[in-house]
Amino acid sequence: MVCKQCQELLSEYIDGALELGEQVNIERHLCDCEPCRAVRDDLLQIVHFSQQLPMQAPSTALWPRISSDLAELTPGFWSRPLRWLVSFRTLNFNFSVPQLVGAAAALAIVISIGVIVSRRDSGPVQLLAGPAPSANSDVKPLSQTDLQQLEKQITQLSVAVEQRKESWDPELRTAFERNLLYIDQSLVECRHHLNDNPSDGVSQELMLNAYREKVRLLEGFEKF
């Protein structure tokens, strides 16, 4: 297999969509070809980071439209704020100091809640949202903090392993790279499932396991 053929098939290889024979051919080629390994690593990075891109925010015109629709649907609920809005325009804005302090505190609380909600919504996967329909009831949901800690640990270990890798026996390097790829493929697949169904407890658990497995692999090879 030449580099051109290999690189044409790399995307499907990362998605796990290739036949076993083609997969083996690519793995053999990757063992001997540094440029193709670099392309593979780049693709894995792209897949990895694209999953972490924030959700697109809706346009500014969207909320007024929804608001007016809601007002039409639930006049009882919205009539009071609308009345308040009308009376608000007629108010005299002469505030005392305690009133100003109270208003500032209320504003700070509202902003804080807004920031927390927006942060939760901007992640690629809402890992804490909703009950996890996992069969194993003692499984803790995977939090964003857990993930960040694991990713930090993985980054540190990866740097250490990369520094040592060049001195390894080729067979050892091949075993490491092949198994790292398997784990990365599994992580990509877990992310894919979680994007489709963010509250899927089984996928959360599998992803957490896969991260731990990656840590175990890197820790093991870091000792060489």
Next chain:
Amino acid sequence: MVDKKSHTRRATTNFSIPICLCIFFLFAVAAIAADSQPRFERTYSPQRPAHLTISNVNGNIHIASWDKKTIHARATGAPYVVVEDKVLGDDITISTKLNIRLGRADFDILVPSETSLTIKNFVGNIDVRGITGHLSVHSIDSDVRLVKVNSPAVDVVVTSGDIFFDGELQEGGSYSLQSMKGDLDVTLPSATPFNLNARALSENINLGSFLSSLSGTSRGPKGVAGTYLRGGSRLTLTAYAGRILLHKK
């Protein structure tokens, strides 16, 4: 005179070829013999059921039970592979030293059946037979075969490789098998009760004839959970890129 000299030279030449071949042959035999010599051989006599840890890098590990009370360990491998042991009471650790050269060391170990085992490996197959003690296997690139195992707890984690389990589950025991790239093939007696939690990320789960007798079943796109007979032991099977196959014995 000239003829005599010529005859001597020819005789010497004819004589030297068989000698060279013989020397070469002897070196080859010696090299093969040296390679097959055990690099490590020990017998341990624990007072109680022992906990044996095998920590290898590259090579097969074969552990079987026997009816003696001693543990016999033998390792063969490359000359530059260093195998060392440490004994602390009934805790025995046998390990190969990490080396950037991926030297091979194959282990053949005989233990009393009640021995608890911890096996760590990087590359190489693992075969365990007839064990009734706790069993933990963590490896990177290994096919793992567990045969006639009747342990209270089994924990197998491999990154790539198939896991084959043919044994029994004890009441209240915990059994966990996980492979990221490989099949899980589990054979159990039909009368063994258990609580199953099977998860396969990308391939099928085939519970065979266990499926029809599984109660309280919850099925998702990637997992099956349920209770077989009255339940009791916890059987957790996890395959990322591989199948899960369950058979009745």
